[in-house]
Amino acid sequence: MKITVAGEKKEVADGLTVSGLIELENVETPQYVTVSVNEEFVDSGAFESTVLKEGDEIEFLYFMGGGR
Amino acid sequence: MQITIKKSDFDRMYEHALSVRPEEACGLIAGRDDGVRAIEKVYILTNIDHTNEHFTIDPKEQLTAIKDMRANGLKPLGNWHSHPESPSRPSEEDKRLANDSSASYLILSLMEEGSPVLNAFHVESVEGEKVVRKEELTVI
Numbered sequence: 641m642k643i644t645v646a647g648e649k650k651e652v653a654d655g656l657t658v659s660g661l662i663e664l665e666n667v668e669t670p671q672y673v674t675v676s677v678n679e680e681f682v683d684s685g686a687f688e689s690t691v692l693k694e695g696d697e698i699e700f701l702y703f704m705g706g707g708r
Numbered sequence: 709m710q711i712t713i714k715k716s717d718f719d720r721m722y723e724h725a726l727s728v729r730p731e732e733a734c735g736l737i738a739g740r741d742d743g744v745r746a747i748e749k750v751y752i753l754t755n756i757d758h759t760n761e762h763f764t765i766d767p768k769e770q771l772t773a774i775k776d777m778r779a780n781g782l783k784p785l786g787n788w789h790s791h792p793e794s795p796s797r798p799s800e801e802d803k804r805l806a807n808d809s810s811a812s813y814l815i816l817s818l819m820e821e822g823s824p825v826l827n828a829f830h831v832e833s834v835e836g837e838k839v840v841r842k843e844e845l846t847v848i
Binding site: 647668669672674676679681699701702703704705706707708 | 732734736757760761762763764765767768770771774775778787789791792793794798799801802805806807808
């Protein structure tokens with residue numbers, strides 16, 4: 641199936657989950673990554689159970705924060 | 709690493725940081741990277757922590773900004789935040805949460821009234837330790 645990851649179209653296996661995509665994309669420091677699918681944020685606890693569908697648009701957002 | 713920021717963008721950051729003080733202000737930077745990094749757009753985003761001790765960029769606004777960068781052919785270059793009461797250098801928490809070694813981290817200190825100080829830093833993990841290097845920032 642075709643999905644769009646960070647603006648790039650990709651062909652991936654049917655049934656791929658958000659966790660699987662994180663592995664496939666070699667996402668650095670995944671513990672600090674927020675994922676959106678079609679502009680809806682996915683709870684990190686649901687990464688393994690969220691199955692991607694044809695045409696989904698996925699973005700990986702790195703947590704950006706700090707303190708004094 | 710050399711990095712440039714327009715005076716008008718610096719002024720916008722400073723004015724915003726003053727307007728939300730004592731909270732920390734924050735946002736993203738984007739532009740070109742042809743050896744010298746040129747910041748062409750500064751995004752002023754919401755600090756959802758709303759405190760003077762921490763900042764977390766609103767992820768919804770972050771997503772909108774990333775899409776805007778893509779639509780305008782700009783490269784994400786890093787982020788910026790203010791230190792209302794402390795110097796322009798990464799705190800321990802800043803270092804701990806700086807997880808993108810390709811990013812420039814800009815810190816705007818408001819500690820000296822009327823004399824804002826903006827510095828840029830590169831942070832990377834080396835053998836489990838965060839190593840900070842100051843970048844050569846020029847306001848143009």
